[in-house]
Amino acid sequence: MSPFPKFKSVRAAVVVLVLACLFLCPLIHAQDAKDSGEEGSRPVRIALSAAFVSESGMPVFQKINDYLSKKSGLRCELITGLSYGTINKMLGDGAIDSAYVCGLPYVIERDKAQPTVDLLVAPIMKGERYKGQPKYFSDLIVKKDSPVQGLADLRGKTYVYNEELSNSGYNMPRHKLVESGETKGFFGRVLRSGSHEESIRMVAEGQADASYVDSLVLDYDRAKGLGYAARVRVIESRGPAGICPVVVSVKVPDSVRKKLQDAFVGMDKDPEGRKILDEALVERFEVVRDDNYDDIRKMKKAAEEARFSVIK
Amino acid sequence: MRSSIRTLKRSLMLKLLVLLVILAGLLFYSNRTAISVILDGRQATEIINATGRQRMLVQQFVRQANLALVGLSLSDWDTLLEQRKLSAETSAQFDESMHALLEGGQTRLGASTVTLPRIEATDIRAGLMEISALWDEVKRISVKVLRSDQNQLRDHPDLARLQSTAIRLVAKVDDTLQLMQLRELQRSSQLIFYQNSLLLGGLLVFALLAAFVYRSIVNPLAETIEKLDQSEIQLRNLYDAAPVGLWQANLADGQLLKTNSLMARHLQCTGDCDEGCDSEKSLYSLLPGNAVVFKSALEREGEVTDFETCVPEADGSKRTLLISARHYPDKGLGEGAVIDITARKRTEAELAAVHKQLIQTSHQAGMAEVAASVLHNVGNVLNSLNTSSTLIATQIQKSKVASLPRIARVIKDKGNDVGEYLNHDPKGKQLPDFLCQLADHLVKDQATQLKEMELLQENIEHIKEIVAMQQSYAKISGVVETVVIADLIEDSLRLNLGALQRHGVEVRREFEEVPPVDVEKHKILQVLVNLVRNAKYACDESGRSDKIMTIRLAKAENRLRISILDNGVGIPQENMTLIFSHGFTTRKDGHGFGLHSAVLAATEMGGSLTAQSDGPGKGACFTLEVPFTPHRIPSSDPASKACMELVETRNHNHIAAI
Numbered sequence: 001m002s003p004f005p006k007f008k009s010v011r012a013a014v015v016v017l018v019l020a021c022l023f024l025c026p027l028i029h030a031q032d033a034k035d036s037g038e039e040g041s042r043p044v045r046i047a048l049s050a051a052f053v054s055e056s057g058m059p060v061f062q063k064i065n066d067y068l069s070k071k072s073g074l075r076c077e078l079i080t081g082l083s084y085g086t087i088n089k090m091l092g093d094g095a096i097d098s099a100y101v102c103g104l105p106y107v108i109e110r111d112k113a114q115p116t117v118d119l120l121v122a123p124i125m126k127g128e129r130y131k132g133q134p135k136y137f138s139d140l141i142v143k144k145d146s147p148v149q150g151l152a153d154l155r156g157k158t159y160v161y162n163e164e165l166s167n168s169g170y171n172m173p174r175h176k177l178v179e180s181g182e183t184k185g186f187f188g189r190v191l192r193s194g195s196h197e198e199s200i201r202m203v204a205e206g207q208a209d210a211s212y213v214d215s216l217v218l219d220y221d222r223a224k225g226l227g228y229a230a231r232v233r234v235i236e237s238r239g240p241a242g243i244c245p246v247v248v249s250v251k252v253p254d255s256v257r258k259k260l261q262d263a264f265v266g267m268d269k270d271p272e273g274r275k276i277l278d279e280a281l282v283e284r285f286e287v288v289r290d291d292n293y294d295d296i297r298k299m300k301k302a303a304e305e306a307r308f309s310v311i312k
Numbered sequence: 313m314r315s316s317i318r319t320l321k322r323s324l325m326l327k328l329l330v331l332l333v334i335l336a337g338l339l340f341y342s343n344r345t346a347i348s349v350i351l352d353g354r355q356a357t358e359i360i361n362a363t364g365r366q367r368m369l370v371q372q373f374v375r376q377a378n379l380a381l382v383g384l385s386l387s388d389w390d391t392l393l394e395q396r397k398l399s400a401e402t403s404a405q406f407d408e409s410m411h412a413l414l415e416g417g418q419t420r421l422g423a424s425t426v427t428l429p430r431i432e433a434t435d436i437r438a439g440l441m442e443i444s445a446l447w448d449e450v451k452r453i454s455v456k457v458l459r460s461d462q463n464q465l466r467d468h469p470d471l472a473r474l475q476s477t478a479i480r481l482v483a484k485v486d487d488t489l490q491l492m493q494l495r496e497l498q499r500s501s502q503l504i505f506y507q508n509s510l511l512l513g514g515l516l517v518f519a520l521l522a523a524f525v526y527r528s529i530v531n532p533l534a535e536t537i538e539k540l541d542q543s544e545i546q547l548r549n550l551y552d553a554a555p556v557g558l559w560q561a562n563l564a565d566g567q568l569l570k571t572n573s574l575m576a577r578h579l580q581c582t583g584d585c586d587e588g589c590d591s592e593k594s595l596y597s598l599l600p601g602n603a604v605v606f607k608s609a610l611e612r613e614g615e616v617t618d619f620e621t622c623v624p625e626a627d628g629s630k631r632t633l634l635i636s637a638r639h640y641p642d643k644g645l646g647e648g649a650v651i652d653i654t655a656r657k658r659t660e661a662e663l664a665a666v667h668k669q670l671i672q673t674s675h676q677a678g679m680a681e682v683a684a685s686v687l688h689n690v691g692n693v694l695n696s697l698n699t700s701s702t703l704i705a706t707q708i709q710k711s712k713v714a715s716l717p718r719i720a721r722v723i724k725d726k727g728n729d730v731g732e733y734l735n736h737d738p739k740g741k742q743l744p745d746f747l748c749q750l751a752d753h754l755v756k757d758q759a760t761q762l763k764e765m766e767l768l769q770e771n772i773e774h775i776k777e778i779v780a781m782q783q784s785y786a787k788i789s790g791v792v793e794t795v796v797i798a799d800l801i802e803d804s805l806r807l808n809l810g811a812l813q814r815h816g817v818e819v820r821r822e823f824e825e826v827p828p829v830d831v832e833k834h835k836i837l838q839v840l841v842n843l844v845r846n847a848k849y850a851c852d853e854s855g856r857s858d859k860i861m862t863i864r865l866a867k868a869e870n871r872l873r874i875s876i877l878d879n880g881v882g883i884p885q886e887n888m889t890l891i892f893s894h895g896f897t898t899r900k901d902g903h904g905f906g907l908h909s910a911v912l913a914a915t916e917m918g919g920s921l922t923a924q925s926d927g928p929g930k931g932a933c934f935t936l937e938v939p940f941t942p943h944r945i946p947s948s949d950p951a952s953k954a955c956m957e958l959v960e961t962r963n964h965n966h967i968a969a970i
Contacts, residue, residue, distance in 0.1 A: 045393070055455060081396055085461035086384060095389035163459070194459035198452065 043077040044097045044256060047087045050162060051102035051244040053280075054197035054217050055080070056226040060280045061100070067267065067276055072259035083194070084165035092116040094251040098260060102214075103242045103296045104167035110290065111297070117247040120257060121264040122288040125243070126281050127219055134288045135240030137215035138168035141203055141232040148210060150235055151176065156188040160199045160208035161311065167296050169196060172238045173212040174311050175299035183308040190311055197227055204228035210235075216244065220281055242293035246285070261287065320532065327528055335517045342510040349503040356496045358426045362409050362419055363492060366443065367485040369409070370450065373402040374478040377454045384458065385465045396458065403451060410444050433495060439488035446481040453477060557650035559595060563607065564644060566594035578633065578650050598623055598633055598650065610639045610646060620653075632657045690775050692810045697771045700764045707760055712753045719743065719750075778807070793833045797872065798823050800833065801863055804840035808848060815852045816859055823865040829872060830941045835913040836874075839921065842906045843876045843934045849899060850880025850932060871919075872940040877933040883925035891923055914938065 046068075048061050058080055065078040079096060084105040090096040091109065098120060109117045122134040130136065142148040148157070162169040177186055191208055193199040199211040200221065205228070215237065221229035246264065248257045267273030268284035277284065303309060376399035383392030405420065412419035414437070416430035431437050453474040460468055551558060557575030561568045571579065579593045596603035599621050610616045619635045637648030722743070726733045733740035805812070805819060812819060844861070851859035856879070864875040883891060890896045892911045895904035907921075914921040919938035925931065 050459065079393060079396070081400070081455055081458050082384075082392075083459040083461050086392075086459075089387065089462075090389050093387070093389060095393070164461075192464075194456035198456060201452075 041075075043075040044252075044260070045077050045079055045095070046246075047079045047082060047090065047096045047099035047101075049082070049084055049087050049099060049101050049105075049244075050195035050197065050217070051084070051166065051168070051214055052100045052216055053220050054195070054200075054227055056197070057217075057220050057224065060276065063276045064267075064280065067273055068260060068263045071263040071266065071270075071273075074256065074259055076260075084163050088116070088165070091247065091249045094249055096249065097252045097256070098246060098248045100244060100246050102165065102167050102244050103293050104171045104300065105165045106245055106247055107293050107296050107300065108165065109247075110293075116250055118250055118257070119288060119290060120246045120248040120261055121285040122243050122245040122292065123216075123285055124283045125216065125219070126278075126283045127215075129215075129237075130240075130243075130283075132283065133240065134243045134245075134286065134292050136168070136243040137237045137239035138172040138212045138241070139215050139218050139234040140173075140210060140212050140236040140238070141200065141218070142210045142235055143203055143206060144231050144233050146209065146233075148235060151180070151210075154210050155186055157209035158189040158191060158207075159187040159311065160191040160193050160202045160211045162193050162196045162199050162211075162213070164192075164310075166196075166214070167241060167244075167299075168214040168239075169199065169212050170311065171296060171299050171303070172241060174303050174308060176238060177311065178302050178306045178308050183306055185312045187312065197221070200232055201228045204231035212238070214244070215239070223281060241295045241299070242288075245288065245293075320536070324528060324532075327524065331517070331521055331524055335521070338510075338513050338517060342506065342513065345506050346503065346510070349499060349506060353496065353499055353503065355429055356492065356499060358421060359413065359428055359431065360489060360492045360496065361421055362413055362426070362428060363440075363485060363489050365421060366406060366409055366413075367482055367489070369402055369406040370447070370478060370481050370485065373399050373406065373450070373454070374474065376402055377458065377474065380458060381465065381471075384460075385462055387462065399454070406447060410440070410447065413440050414444065436488060436491055436495065439484065439491055443481065443484050443488060446477060446484055450474065450477050450481055554649075557652075558648075559650065560645060560647045561595040562644060563610065563639060563646040566596035566603065566607075568593055568595055569645070575650060578652065595646070598635065600624070606635065606637075610637050611641075614639050614641075616648075630654075686778050686807065690778055692814070693771045693774045693778075697768055697775075700768045700771070704761050704764045704768075707757055707764075711757050712750050713757075715746075715750055719747065792830050794828050794830050795833050795836075796828050797826055797831075797836070797865060797874070800836050801840060801865065801874065804837055804844050805863075807841050808844045811845070811848055812861075815848060816857075817848050817851045818858070818860050820860060820862040821865075822862060824867060826865060826867050826872065827942050831872075831938060832917055835917055836936075836938070839910040839913050839936050840874065840876075842910045843936070846906065846934070847876050847878035847880065847932075850878045850882070852880070854880045854929070867940055868937075870940050871937045873935060873937050875933055875935045877931060879931040882928045882930040883923060883932050884928050888923060888925070892921070910936075 046065060048058065053061060058078075061080075062078055065076050068074070069076045082090070084102055087096065087099050087101060088105050088109050091099055099117075101117075106117060106119070109115060110119075124130065124132055124134055125136065140151060148154055159173075161173070164170050177183060180186075191202065193202055193208075193211070196211075196213040196217040199208070199213055200218070202208040203211050218229060218234070221227050248260065264285040265287065267277055376395045380392050380395035380399060383389065383395055409419045411417060412428045413431060416428055418425050418427050420426075431440060453470050457465075457468060457470045457474060460470075465471075552573045554572055554574060557578045558570075558572045559568055559575045560570040568575075568579070578598065596607075599606050599619075600623065602619075602621060606616065606619055606621075609619070615638050617636045619637070621633050621635060623631045623633060625631055631652060631654045634651045634653045635648060636651075637646050639646050722733075723730055726740075734743060735741070801821075801823075844863075847861045851861060858879070860879050862875075862877040864873075864877070866873045866875075887896075887898070892907050893904075894908040896908075897904035897906075911921045914936055917938045919936065922935050922937075924933045924935070
């Protein structure tokens, strides 16, 4: 016995089908709406990692978030204060939909057998040294009155990094040590700070002798006079390397990612968006290709090949 | 008295005002302080509550952070995100309250929003700064821990740091709260102190006020009442002893309500009229026949001064009273004074008689001057008269008329032989020639005598005119007449004409056109005759050949000015103040009365007589000034027109003569 009802005529079957469609369409639409962060559904969660800006600079990214909500029609929620690893996991689990992440966590997640994220956009910074490219730098900082002139002077000294998954704070200096053949133990002590902002503070207050920090964070804090940025000096910059991208979970529907991407990319052409970008020292957001991050991949691979995963 | 009462009142009010201002100031200050303390207390309570809320927020934050870490460790992302979000909100609330506590501003406190002041107390502020620093550390550790990966959470060193720092933070908040409560307690004590001070201050001010009232009001009031009593007695005495009769009366019927003793005497009362005079005595009894006039004048004008009334006395004499009064229409009363001027009237009458006599004496003295002048002129004319009569007598004595009888006898004696005698006798032949010569002599003598007789007759006429003029001035003493001043000047010159001609004094006239005026003619003439004669003497005594006397007539505003200038001997400076004195003269035959009587006459006319000289040999100028009272005659009066025409003609002639 068939579980489906038998219709006496084709005409009746068509009527039932139409009614069923009329009944089911709103449900389907509601499901779409839930996924897209529209009213009544979970908001689109966008995590901001410490790769982009310090805790003090969060308000300008809240403005970007508000702008995105307004322009995309999505209800976007900005989430901060989580580690790169946690953000990656949450992206993988679909607990968050999008994130401003560091290049290295993107590469890690993207290069998995089952990628959890896709590139959405990447910022082009206003600074001259960025030359209008989706690239950034890793700046080696020391205390302003420190006698250290270069990495060589830091032998045996205390080095602080933000996170192990940070490209600028960990991958790039690690690659430098690999290049320099200093894989047997260069620093006297290595500390984890949790963020570039905390690394800057620890160097400025003498709790550490040096740190490689994200140029985006340092430039922003210096320009806005935030935190301890004025109390440190840059003795070396590494890069350029693929800039921290905005990624989107692979679980996010195309319609949502499209709306987000359009809102990001259109910001610099809209006076309101332009004003926010100027405040954030960002020239524009643009869609970038995955190969923009090949330099990071190479540095990561070099360390792996040198079996030098932990800075010491 | 009224002004001193006003001053006293003003002084009292001023003092009272000062005290009230002090009291108000004290109350205001105390109130303001109390309000300030209350407001401070309220703010302190808000600060304590806000600080207490910080304690709660710290605990809440740590709890939320821990729960977020639990979510992180268990991959319970919803919990992680929710608690992370809540902790961020809690952190924002803490930061907002911290900022309000340190810098002042608004913060939430329960359901309401309060505005906190900037805390200035150093110890509390230091505690808050320490709380702020610990809070920053708690936040930093929290962020750091939350940024850890799951695998790092186990035995994470910052977890213990987070807990210990949070405990230190809470303890610090507790310490600061205790300090705040201590300060609040002290503030409450201050409030009690202020309340007590207010009470004490109020009592003090009340005591001051009482002392002030006793010293400045009660005491002076008693003294003032006493002084008022004395003053009233003095006033009563003064009132009674006043040299004038004072009264207060009902104006309708004249009934006297109050009089002083002199008034009572005027009324011939027997008793004191303090409580109202004898009802039979009325003010109007002092106004026989003119009470109605007095009353109506008083009611109309509100005030009457120097109303003169005559009251018949029992002995038939009359008393003259002068009544002054003021009307008070709202009370229907009149008040005033009565002065008995009977004696004054009598004195005035006597004075008038003396004055009249003086005027007469002066007139007589003046007339004596004129008369002397007249006599002088008459004497001069009599000299001429004498000369003429002597000449006539001499001529008559020397006349050849005595030869005629002898010739007549010769002709008679010859009878019929007269022809023979005339033709043949040598003597007879000379007789016709002798008769012709005699006839010529007699005709000549007759002519001479006729001429002398005419001169004699002229001089007699001159004397007659002078006497007639003197008579005309003598009989019009004290009478104001309308005269043409130029004519009067001419008369004075005419009275001295002989002397002026004899001594060769040239008279110059500088007369302005002056209309007829009303003056005492004889007085002006008296002065002018005197001045002309003095000028003539001065010119004569100078011995100069060009003797000039100038007479000027001018009108200055409401004065008429006649100046007589001479180029004679002048007046030494030392004599300038003496020349008008009685008996002063520089002439041998002078009696020193002329200028004295002249100045008296000028004064009587309301004018003046002044002298001016630049010194000996430089002549002198005497100026008579009299009030200018132009004669006003209706233009229709033909006599006045004639008079005006005459004046104009004469003035014109005078000007022409000048």
